[in-house]
Amino acid sequence: MxxxxxxxxxxxxxxxxxxxxxxxxxxxxxxxxxxxxxxxxxxxxxxxxxxxxxxxxxxxxxxxxPAVPAPAPDTGVFTARVGGEEEPPATGPARRREVHSAWEGLLELRRMTNPGGAADRPCGWERTHLVRAAALALEAAGHRPAGGGADGYRVRATPQPEAVAVYAPDGPALAACAATLERAGWQAGEYTEPRTRARFVLASPRRV
Incomplete structure (x- = not known):
C-alpha cells in the first residue's frame, strides 16, 4: 500500500x-x-x-x-493575466520566462492527461478553468493584456458552457487573438453583441 x-x-x-x-x-x-x-x-x-x-x-x-481576484505582487505565484487588472501588465524578461514556463507546463499536462498524449487540444484542467486557460494561451503567444490604462485583450466568462469571450481594442487584434486560440486547440469565432455592437471572439476548447 x-x-x-x-x-x-x-x-x-x-x-x-x-x-x-x-x-x-x-x-x-x-x-x-x-x-x-x-x-x-x-x-x-x-x-x-x-x-x-x-x-x-x-x-x-x-x-x-477563498478565491481572490489576484495574488499580491510579491507572492511568487503565477497567475494568467485575463486583462483589466488594476496594475499595469508586467512585460519584462522575468514575466516572459514565467509565462513560457507556465505554458510548457500546461502542454506537458495535456500530454499526461489527454487520450493518446495529445498536446494539440485543451485538457481537463483547462475545461474547468476556461478564462485562465484562454488567457495563458494568449499571453504565451505574445498578446498584451489590457490593464493600467493600456489597451489589450480581455478574457471573460460567458453564460454558455465551456465558452469564454475575448475582447480586443480593434478588429486586427481580435482576429489575431482568434487565430492564436485556434492554434492552441480552441474553436474560435467572431461575433457582435446585439446591444452594444461590440465585436468579440467566442472560444471553446476543441475536443477532437
Whole structure:
C-alpha cells in the first residue's frame, strides 16, 4: 500500500502553482515527490518540477482558501493575466520566462492527461478553468493584456458552457487573438453583441 505524503510534502503540493502545478522546494524534496509518483521533472530547461495527475488529485482534495481576484505582487505565484487588472501588465524578461514556463507546463499536462498524449487540444484542467486557460494561451503567444490604462485583450466568462469571450481594442487584434486560440486547440469565432455592437471572439476548447 502506498504511504500517504508526509506533512511537509503535502504543504509543497498545496503550494503548487494553481495554473500549471509547478512545484517549489529543494532538490531532495522534489526528488522525493518524483519517487512517489506525485511529481515529474520537465525534460527541458529550466527543468522545473510539476505535479502529476496523482499529485493534482491530492491537491484538489485539500479544501481551498477563498478565491481572490489576484495574488499580491510579491507572492511568487503565477497567475494568467485575463486583462483589466488594476496594475499595469508586467512585460519584462522575468514575466516572459514565467509565462513560457507556465505554458510548457500546461502542454506537458495535456500530454499526461489527454487520450493518446495529445498536446494539440485543451485538457481537463483547462475545461474547468476556461478564462485562465484562454488567457495563458494568449499571453504565451505574445498578446498584451489590457490593464493600467493600456489597451489589450480581455478574457471573460460567458453564460454558455465551456465558452469564454475575448475582447480586443480593434478588429486586427481580435482576429489575431482568434487565430492564436485556434492554434492552441480552441474553436474560435467572431461575433457582435446585439446591444452594444461590440465585436468579440467566442472560444471553446476543441475536443477532437
Amino acid at each position: 502506498t504511504r500517504p505524503p508526509t506533512a511537509a510534502q503535502r504543504r509543497m503540493i498545496e503550494g503548487a502553482d494553481p495554473v500549471t502545478g509547478r512545484l517549489r522546494g529543494t532538490e531532495a524534496q522534489l526528488a522525493a515527490l518524483v519517487k512517489r509518483g506525485l511529481a515529474f521533472r520537465h525534460p527541458r530547461p529550466p527543468h522545473d518540477h510539476f505535479l502529476t495527475p496523482a499529485g493534482h488529485r491530492i491537491r484538489e482534495a485539500v479544501p481551498e482558501a
